[in-house]
Amino acid sequence: MGVLSKGEVKAYAVKPSEKGLTAGRWAMVIDTRVCRKHEPCEECIHACHHLHNVPQIPYKKHEIKWIWKDEFEHAFPDTAHEYANEVLKDREFLLLCNHCEHPPCVRVCPTKATFKREDGIVMMDMHRCIGCRFCMAACPYGSRSFNWRDPRPFIKNPNPSYPTRMKGVVEKCTFCTERLAEGKLPACVEACKHGAIIVGDLADPHSEINKILREYFTLRRKVHLGTGPSVFYII
Amino acid sequence: MLEKALVGSKKYYALVFFLAAVFLVGFFFFLKQLKFGLGITGMSRDVSWGFYVAQFTYLVGVAASAVMVVLPYYLHNYKDYGKLTIFGEFLAIGAVTMCLLFIVVDIGQTHRLFNVLLHPTPNSMLFYDMIVLNGYLLLNLICGWTALHAIYKGTKYPDWVKPFIYLSIPWAFSIHTVTAFLYAGLPGRHFWLTAVMAPRFLASAFCSGPALLLLLIYIVKTFTRFDPGEKAIKALAKTITYALLANLFLFGCELFTAFYSGIPSHQFSIKYLFAGLHGHMKLVPWMWTAYALMLIAAVLFVIPKTRNNLGLLPLLCILVVIGTWIDKGMGLIIGGFIPNPLERITEYMPTFPEVMISVGIYAAGFLIITVLYKIAISVMESRGLI
Numbered sequence: 048m049g050v051l052s053k054g055e056v057k058a059y060a061v062k063p064s065e066k067g068l069t070a071g072r073w074a075m076v077i078d079t080r081v082c083r084k085h086e087p088c089e090e091c092i093h094a095c096h097h098l099h100n101v102p103q104i105p106y107k108k109h110e111i112k113w114i115w116k117d118e119f120e121h122a123f124p125d126t127a128h129e130y131a132n133e134v135l136k137d138r139e140f141l142l143l144c145n146h147c148e149h150p151p152c153v154r155v156c157p158t159k160a161t162f163k164r165e166d167g168i169v170m171m172d173m174h175r176c177i178g179c180r181f182c183m184a185a186c187p188y189g190s191r192s193f194n195w196r197d198p199r200p201f202i203k204n205p206n207p208s209y210p211t212r213m214k215g216v217v218e219k220c221t222f223c224t225e226r227l228a229e230g231k232l233p234a235c236v237e238a239c240k241h242g243a244i245i246v247g248d249l250a251d252p253h254s255e256i257n258k259i260l261r262e263y264f265t266l267r268r269k270v271h272l273g274t275g276p277s278v279f280y281i282i
Numbered sequence: 283m284l285e286k287a288l289v290g291s292k293k294y295y296a297l298v299f300f301l302a303a304v305f306l307v308g309f310f311f312f313l314k315q316l317k318f319g320l321g322i323t324g325m326s327r328d329v330s331w332g333f334y335v336a337q338f339t340y341l342v343g344v345a346a347s348a349v350m351v352v353l354p355y356y357l358h359n360y361k362d363y364g365k366l367t368i369f370g371e372f373l374a375i376g377a378v379t380m381c382l383l384f385i386v387v388d389i390g391q392t393h394r395l396f397n398v399l400l401h402p403t404p405n406s407m408l409f410y411d412m413i414v415l416n417g418y419l420l421l422n423l424i425c426g427w428t429a430l431h432a433i434y435k436g437t438k439y440p441d442w443v444k445p446f447i448y449l450s451i452p453w454a455f456s457i458h459t460v461t462a463f464l465y466a467g468l469p470g471r472h473f474w475l476t477a478v479m480a481p482r483f484l485a486s487a488f489c490s491g492p493a494l495l496l497l498l499i500y501i502v503k504t505f506t507r508f509d510p511g512e513k514a515i516k517a518l519a520k521t522i523t524y525a526l527l528a529n530l531f532l533f534g535c536e537l538f539t540a541f542y543s544g545i546p547s548h549q550f551s552i553k554y555l556f557a558g559l560h561g562h563m564k565l566v567p568w569m570w571t572a573y574a575l576m577l578i579a580a581v582l583f584v585i586p587k588t589r590n591n592l593g594l595l596p597l598l599c600i601l602v603v604i605g606t607w608i609d610k611g612m613g614l615i616i617g618g619f620i621p622n623p624l625e626r627i628t629e630y631m632p633t634f635p636e637v638m639i640s641v642g643i644y645a646a647g648f649l650i651i652t653v654l655y656k657i658a659i660s661v662m663e664s665r666g667l668i
């Protein structure tokens with residue numbers, strides 16, 4: 048019963064499923080060496096964008112993306128330098144929301160439409176978002192996209208089991224909360240046949256992901272800003 | 283008193299109808315924006331705030347600057363500002379109204395605006411901005427209106443407004459400080475991430491606002507018998523001088539920190555604005571114009587002969603208004619987004635509908651100011667004060 052007094056029940060909007068995957072703090076490791084070996088490969092990006100009805104808008108300024116690839120000097124602008132070796136220079140890095148431990152986007156949102164869950168996932172309520180775009184100004188990773196126009200005409204092959212968005216709201220990677228709740232791994236993890244993406248519980252010292260982090264040298268993006276990204280890159 | 287707004291000269295009617303018509307044109311484009319979405323503007327994934335937010339920022343400064351006449355009059359009993367304070371307060375009312383309208387048109391889901399009230403979020407600076415802006419509007423309505431009503435009745439303003447007047451003074455500082463905090467607390471935006479952001483905002487506000495007020499007063503003076511008096515005008519010109527110098531000084535501080543420290547990320551936006559970055563230089567001519575105008579104005583304001591030349595003063599005020607407007611209404615907000623967090627460059631220019639919507643909002647604001655000024659003049663005339 049805990050803190051609830053007599054007669055109170057803990058209410059859930061959706062009853063958590065028995066088989067749902069849970070964690071104290073979700074995190075992701077991307078093995079960029081594996082990605083490099085299989086370039087050009089965009090399986091994870093296609094899987095995510097198809098599953099979540101992310102529109103393919105050709106006009107660059109109105110682009111919407113949840114996960115994409117970019118070069119080292121853009122992914123890690125403050126770590127890149129002109130003497131970096133060739134391998135680093137032409138390797139492409141998967142970029143997505145870092146589900147920060149101290150997310151500036153959550154701090155600035157005036158409606159709590161962007162919020163952090165207990166398991167560390169930074170979520171969006173697209174029905175509450177007023178489209179002020181304060182979160183886009185606050186995110187130091189460019190992880191967020193705004194629907195500058197109705198996105199529906201740009202979804203070629205809509206997935207009926209996931210909602211589409213309307214114009215005027217912000218969206219981004221959700222760490223596939225809808226899949227975790229059903230006991231499935233995030234779409235990008237599942238889509239990568241080469242096992243380049245691993246997710247797990249950072250809060251559990253015995254978790255697989257913590258073992259990997261202890262073993263390999265990893266980078267996180269812009270750690271000096273104090274945001275505490277939960278996405279790690281094996282170089 | 284409101285009836286005074288309804289009767290006036292042909293010129294007054296013409297101005298009112300002209301402003302109303304421009305507002306309607308803007309409104310028409312706003313309806314188009316509602317239909318299509320904010321994609322009708324020049325904003326993008328990388329430059330996610332543009333002209334609207336920049337105008338909002340500039341006008342918060344204009345609104346705050348009313349304090350530059352209210353403070354000397356009420357706190358230091360500086361009698362020469364007696365007739366001017368009401369005009370300052372009414373300018374503030376028009377400016378805050380424009381600010382609120384610029385927020386409304388910038389929101390992606392306009393009808394959800396009240397979610398800010400439904401889900402109050404005290405960790406967001408926008409929450410405080412909403413409180414201070416609406417509070418400031420209310421304070422100026424109370425103070426300006428009761429002061430004018432007192433003149434109308436031929437009495438002194440009632441004692442109960444005094445606390446509101448005193449409150450409006452720190453409140454004016456708060457609106458522009460909180461507005462600066464919208465930007466100055468964002469971790470990845472180096473151009474904005476500076477402690478002098480709020481002081482710089484206040485400095486630019488306290489020169490641009492009074493300059494705009496002086497210009498409006500000159501217009502009023504041309505068409506009516508109203509005259510604030512040479513002393514008041516010269517005193518306000520001094521305020522503009524100090525604030526303009528402070529504004530330029532604080533910008534110099536920014537330059538020093540960015541370039542003496544040599545940290546590239548602190549320099550990118552400044553370089554983009556003044557020299558261009560990787561061949562992208564859309565804002566360069568604008569920024570040089572802004573700083574040239576402000577520098578020329580600063581020199582002419584400092585020299586007593588030119589500052590006290592009442593024929594030249596409106597021209598100097600125009601230099602200040604244009605210079606600060608480009609600096610804040612174009613450079614400051616847009617510059618903060620370039621380059622983007624991944625150090626890629628997407629440039630920005632407002633589109634035609636975007637400019638028309640903005641012009642419409644300005645027309646609405648100046649319509650409010652026109653009507654309020656008209657009432658004030660008529661009341662003063664009826665009392666034989668002018």
Ligand code: SF4
Nearest residue numbers: 144145147150152186
């Ligand atoms: S990466 Fe950006 S959007 Fe994602 S949690 Fe961090 S600040 Fe928020």
Ligand code: SF4
Nearest residue numbers: 156176177179180182
């Ligand atoms: S755009 Fe939406 S999610 Fe982002 S800060 Fe505004 S209300 Fe919050």
